[in-house]
C-alpha cells in the first residue's frame with residue numbers, strides 16, 4: 001500500500017523518476033501486448049476462415065447432391081450438423097437465382113456477435129461432364145469464435161506481461177532505493193547535519209563507495225566545504241590579526257595616556273620651575289602629615305623660608321638669573337632633607353618645609369643649617385657671582401591641636417620677625 005501511495009504521490013526525485021520510468025514501461029508493455037493480441041486475433045481469424053473453407057469443401061458435395069436430388073431431409077440434417085460446429089455461427093444456402101433456400105444462425109438477433117465474417121462456395125452438379133450450377137453455400141463465423149480461440153493465448157500473454165511488470169516494478173523500486181533514493185537520503189541528511197551544526201569541518205561520506213555521479217557530487221560538495229572552511233579560517237585569522245592590532249593600539253594609547261596622565265599629575269602637583277611641590281599639593285600633604293603626627297601624639301614643625309631682597313637679585317642680574325637662583329636654592333635645601341620631609345614652593349620666592357616627628361629644637365637646628373648653607377653658597381651665571389640669603393620663620397605643633405593654616409600663619413609671623421631682625425635670620 002505504501003509503495004502504491006508513493007507511486008501516486010511521489011515525495012522525492014528518485015520516486016518521481018521511478019514513476020516516470022515505470023509509467024513508460026507500462027505504456028510500452030501495454031502497446032506491445034495490444035499489438036501481439038491484434039496479430040494473434042488476425043492470425044486466428046485467418047485460420048478459422050481456412051477451416052471454414054475446408055468445411056465447405058467437405059460439405060459441398062453432399063449438399064449439392066441433396067439439392068440435385070431435392071432431398072430436403074438430408075439437406076436439413078447436413079445444415080443442422082454444420083450449425084452445431086463450434087466455429088460456425090450461421091449457414092446460408094441460396095438457389096441458382098440467389099434466392100435464400102435455408103438460413104440458419106446459432107445466435108439470436110439480441111445476442112448477435114460484434115463482427116461476422118463468411119466464406120462463400122458455389123454448389124454445382126456434374127452431369128455428362130457438364131457442370132450444372134445449383135446455388136451457393138455461405139458459412140459464417142464471428143469475432144466471438146476468434147476470441148474464444150485467442151483467449152487462452154492472450155491470457156498467457158497477459159499473465160506473462162503482468163508477471164514481468166510486477167517483477168520489474170519491484171526491481172525498479174529496489175534499484176532506485178538502493179542506487180538513488182538511499183544515497184540521496186544519506187547525502188541530504190549529512191548536508192542537513194552540516195547546515196544545522198554550522199560545522200564546515202565535517203565531510204560528506206556516503207556508505208556506497210561506487211564511483212558514480214553521486215560519488216562525484218559527494219567529492220564536489222566536500223571540495224566546496226573545504227573551500228568554505230579555508231575561507232572561514234582566513235576570515236578568523238584576519239579577524240584575530242585585526243583584534244591583536246587593535247588591542248596593541250589600545251594598549252599603546254593607554255600607555256601613552258598613562259604617561260601623559262602622570263605628567264599632568266606631576267604638573268598639577270609640582271612647581272614647574274623648581275620641580276618641588278606647589279603650594280596646593282604641599283598644604284594638602286602637610287595637612288595629612290600633621291593629622292598623622294597628632295594622632296601619634298608626635299610633634300611636627302613648619303619651616304617657612306623667604307629669599308631676602310630677591311627683587312634686587314632680579315633687578316641686578318635679570319629675571320632669568322633670578323630663576324636660576326630659585327633653582328639653586330631648592331637644590332641646596334634638598335641636600336639637607338630626609339625622604340619623609342615635605343618641601344614646597346608656596347609663592348614667588350617663598351618656600352615651606354614640613355617636618356613630621358620633629359620638635360621645634362630639631363627644626364631650628366635644621367633651619368639654621370639651611371640659612372647658613374645658603375648664605376655661604378654662591379652661583380656663577382654668565383661670569384657673574386651671585387650670593388643671596390634667606391630668612392626663616394619656624395613654628396611647631398608640639399602637642400597642641402593646631403591646624404595647618406594656623407601653623408603656617410604662625411610661621412609666617414615668625415618669618416616677618418626674622419626679616420625685621422635684619423634678614424638672614426631664623427626666628428622661632
Ligand SMILES: Nc1nc2c(ncn2[C@@H]2O[C@H](COP(=O)(O)OP(=O)(O)OP(=O)(O)O)[C@@H](O)[C@H]2O)c(=O)[nH]1
Nearest residue numbers: 306307308309310311312314319320322323348349
Ligand atoms: N626670577 C623670578 N623672580 C620672581 C619669581 N617670583 C617672584 N619673583 C620676584 O621676587 C620678588 C619679590 O620681591 P619682594 O616681595 O619685594 O620681596 P624681596 O625683594 O625679596 O624683599 P624681602 O622679601 O622683604 O626681603 C619680586 O621682584 C618678584 O618679581 C620667579 O618665579 N622668578
